[in-house]
Amino acid sequence: xxxxxxxxxxxxxxxxxxxxxxxxxxxxxxxxxxxxxxxxxxxxxxxxxxxxxxxxxxxxxxxxxxxxxxxxxxxxxxxxxxxxxxxxxxxxxxxxxxxxxxxxxxxxxxxxxxxxxxxxxxxxxxxxxxxxxxxxxxxxxxxxxxxxxxxxxxxxxxxxxxxxxxxxxxxxxxxxxxxxxxxxxxxxxxxxxxxxxxxxxxxxxxxxxxxxxxxxxxxx
Numbered sequence: 695x696x697x698x699x700x701x702x703x704x705x706x707x708x709x710x711x712x713x714x715x716x717x718x719x720x721x722x723x724x725x726x727x728x729x730x731x732x733x734x735x736x737x738x739x740x741x742x743x744x745x746x747x748x749x750x751x752x753x754x755x756x757x758x759x760x761x762x763x764x765x766x767x768x769x770x771x772x773x774x775x776x777x778x779x780x781x782x783x784x785x786x787x788x789x790x791x792x793x794x795x796x797x798x799x800x801x802x803x804x805x806x807x808x809x810x811x812x813x814x815x816x817x818x819x820x821x822x823x824x825x826x827x828x829x830x831x832x833x834x835x836x837x838x839x840x841x842x843x844x845x846x847x848x849x850x851x852x853x854x855x856x857x858x859x860x861x862x863x864x865x866x867x868x869x870x871x872x873x874x875x876x877x878x879x880x881x882x883x884x885x886x887x888x889x890x891x892x893x894x895x896x897x898x899x900x901x902x903x904x905x906x907x908x909x910x911x912x913x914x
Contacts, residue, residue, distance in 0.1 A: 702778055704884055704886075704902045704904050705840075706819055706841055706843055707821075707840065707842050707843060708722050709722045709726075709839075710722055710723065710726040716842055721844060721845050722843050724846060724850050725843060725850055728850045729748060750899050782806070782900070782901050783809060783900055784806060784809075784900050785803065785806065785901065785913040786801060786802065786886075786887060786902065786903040786913065787801070787802045787803075787903065787912050787913045788800075788801055788903050788910065790883050790906075790908055790910070791908060792878060792907060795872050795874035796870055796873070797820065797871050797872075797883075799867075799868040799883055800865050800867050800868065801816050801818060801903075802863055802913075803816070803855070803864055803865075804863050804864070805857050805859070806861065807860070809889075812890070812891060812896070813890045813891075814854070814855055814887060814890065814900075815848075815852025815853055815855060815888055815890050816848060816866050816886070816887055817850075817851075817852035817853075817885070817886055818847035818848045818868050818884065818886075819843055819844075819845070819846060819847060820843075820844045820845035820846075820847055820881060820882075820883055820907070821841045821842060821881070821883075822842050822844045822877065822880050822881055822882075823840045823880045823881075823882065824838045824877075825839040825842050825880075826838070826839070827839040841884075845871045845873075847869050847883065847885075848866075848868065848869065851890065852890065857887075868883075868885075883905050886900075886901065886902035886903070887900045887901055
């Protein structure tokens, strides 16, 4: 899906449970706990299994008892095509720098049309690609894990931001993090603007952006 929609489909892999070698990373622990407790259907009291997928932080119309899983490739394609066909209501840019072992960044955003009333946030992650995936169940030889969550660059529920003024550029400085333990050449920063919502069905992501760590991605 990511390959078919390069630059328009952004994924983050949150690892947890079992023998997964990345499950003890604090960012993964925090986000797994948050997402499975806050964003699943209130009618579902069970444990979220693996693997599972959340798409646009929206309810799954096919099965309200899981976060957001689709049973066939066609289901996924229809959902993705429907979302990409929508006109965006905002744009984001990302500016990131690396100085020594420290990464810092800034997210900028503009709102192009009035949004529904509510509280909105920016959430940002540091992810790493090309990690050893040999412990993955049913992994083939040489399998590599991609877009694995490594650090939270905002609070796990996002930094609350302003969205009420049209065509004005807003910006948010991200938390600085030490990247000495990671391969800087495999790092990316992801940010997205979303409606926080107090009702499960009211949460949504408006737009997202991704950039190579240390680089800048302009509005697009």
